[in-house]
Amino acid sequence: MKARVLVTLKNGVLDPQGKAIHHALEGLGFAGVNDVRAGKLIELDVDESVDDGAIEDMCRKLLANTVIENFRIERVA
Amino acid sequence: MKSAVLVFPGSNCDRDLQVALERITGVAPTMVWHRETGLPEGLDLIAVPGGFSYGDYLRSGAMAARSPVMQSVVEAAAKGTPVLGICNGFQVLTEAGLLPGALMRNAGLSFVCRSVPLTVANNQTIFTRGYEAGEAITIPVAHHDGNFQADAETLARIEGEGRVAFRYADRVNGSANDIAGIVNDAGNVLGMMPHPERAAEPAHGNEDGRRLFESLLGALQTA
Numbered sequence A: 001m002k003a004r005v006l007v008t009l010k011n012g013v014l015d016p017q018g019k020a021i022h023h024a025l026e027g028l029g030f031a032g033v034n035d036v037r038a039g040k041l042i043e044l045d046v047d048e049s050v051d052d053g054a055i056e057d058m059c060r061k062l063l064a065n066t067v068i069e070n071f072r073i074e075r076v077a
Numbered sequence B: 001m002k003s004a005v006l007v008f009p010g011s012n013c014d015r016d017l018q019v020a021l022e023r024i025t026g027v028a029p030t031m032v033w034h035r036e037t038g039l040p041e042g043l044d045l046i047a048v049p050g051g052f053s054y055g056d057y058l059r060s061g062a063m064a065a066r067s068p069v070m071q072s073v074v075e076a077a078a079k080g081t082p083v084l085g086i087c088n089g090f091q092v093l094t095e096a097g098l099l100p101g102a103l104m105r106n107a108g109l110s111f112v113c114r115s116v117p118l119t120v121a122n123n124q125t126i127f128t129r130g131y132e133a134g135e136a137i138t139i140p141v142a143h144h145d146g147n148f149q150a151d152a153e154t155l156a157r158i159e160g161e162g163r164v165a166f167r168y169a170d171r172v173n174g175s176a177n178d179i180a181g182i183v184n185d186a187g188n189v190l191g192m193m194p195h196p197e198r199a200a201e202p203a204h205g206n207e208d209g210r211r212l213f214e215s216l217l218g219a220l221q222t223a
Helices: A016-027 A052-063 B014-025 B068-078 B088-095 B152-160 B210-222
Strands: A002-009 A039-045 A069-076 B003-007 B030-033 B045-048 B083-086 B102-104 B112-120 B136-143 B147-149 B164-168 B179-183 B189-192
Touching: A002 A052, A039 A052, A052 A069, B003 B014, B014 B045, B014 B210, B045 B068, B045 B088, B068 B083, B083 B088, B088 B102, B088 B189, B147 B179, B164 B189
Parallel strands: B003 B030, B003 B045, B045 B083, B083 B189
Antiparallel strands: A002 A039, A002 A069, B102 B147, B112 B136, B112 B164, B164 B179, B179 B189
16 A cells, blocks of 8 residues: 655745745746745555554654654555 | 774765875774674774765765664764764764754755855864864865754754854855854764865865864874
């Protein structure tokens, strides 16, 4: 089965990539975009036996840097 | 001085550091492969080199920080062995939890590769005692992720404890408080983005980095 880990920068952490994307969108003429934050999507194909606790452990130990990033785990059928 | 240089796949400054350490200390460092589970006995310095370990995949320094050898580095650091992380090495040390904060993408989004003016913010460390307090020096940088950030409480603590070793004199990459290098609370671990090993002999055209290695050597001799 698949699990998705979404890694995003914590609120308040400067996101230069998000700012650059925002700037580019404005350059293309898209109005009304208030802010852009860039993150990462990590897709895991795991055995049924791997529970959310194990994935959370993976996030804390490697996939996210919890000094600056948040993570969210989503199960995908 | 007995030193070791860690070798990760993708790093490209390990040999520069090896040459600098050998020429300045007179003893060739041991090159230690990242899959090793131990370090040589009696090390006076563990050096974590710059470069792009694991291609900077996931986050700069993230994979290297979880490599087998780093467990030994964390244990040695806790016992007081000096650890020097340069550029990617600084990123590895923050990812390994040996130093606070994180190195993020440069604020200008550009790779910065040039010599930059620094000030020596604290010359009372084993790494900086060869410099004058507040001295202006020039050291090359070459990085994409040198933007040091930490939460306000952490920043206040490291500033209050005098743990900022080097500060950029110009805005180089957006680092909080223009921090270019910090030490841990015990003072035996230094992480810095600039490359002192690239400013260590006359052929480099700049020897401002040499005194960092000489400071360590001097600290050992007077210890």
